[in-house]
């Protein structure tokens with residue numbers, strides 16, 4: 001049995017949730033880090049594994065599996081180890097609902113803001129013609145447009161403002177959900193907590209106006225519980241700084 005994970009550093013968001021699920025489950029795996037600023041995820045070797053050219057991809061016994069939320073459920077079902085989905089049906093429904101919300105709402109808004117900052121860093125000192133060549137390798141038209149908008153810093157400012165507004169709504173919803181319970185979906189730690197840590201754990205430093213002692217005490221207590229987990233400490237120890245573009 002072989003398990004390989006293709007991912008970006010620093011560990012977080014889409015890569016982090018699958019990485020952490022493997023650690024929580026106790027599954028040994030081969031780390032296949034792709035260097036984002038070198039666009040290794042858009043090279044022919046990786047596109048043969050994941051034609052979307054995105055990370056993460058889990059390769060289990062030679063079979064590539066994509067889409068983080070589905071992959072995390074797969075890991076929980078395919079391998080032995082502590083269960084990461086609540087046994088109670090309603091709690092499991094709640095877990096799936098949160099995972100969708102984290103993907104479709106929080107993840108999208110965070111990416112809208114982050115993408116605009118990170119694409120110029122990825123691109124480094126390349127010329128506009130070189131950047132166009134890279135963008136042409138992105139397999140999907142919507143993503144090519146997002147790349148171009150971020151590279152040229154042409155994302156409409158109202159889209160960024162709207163993303164910030166929605167994240168403020170999300171922060172209140174999360175704080176309410178964590179009132180009186182240890183974990184997001186009740187008494188059981190679940191994949192929803194793993195997702196939330198990876199898409200939201202950095203909010204106290206990114207958006208201190210939303211996640212602070214007075215506005216979000218339950219969220220901060222939950223974060224401390226998360227950071228104390230052995231698997232999370234292990235992930236932090238394996239987290240590296242963002243690689244520099246090699247040119």
Ligand SMILES: N[C@@H](CCC(=O)N[C@@H](CS)C(=O)NCC(=O)O)C(=O)O
Nearest residue numbers: 013014015053054055056067068069
């Ligand atoms: N729906 C995918 C999204 C994966 C995704 O957006 N990955 C980002 C990194 S966090 C990526 O590969 N971005 C590079 C690109 O879009 O070119 C999942 O859930 O796994």
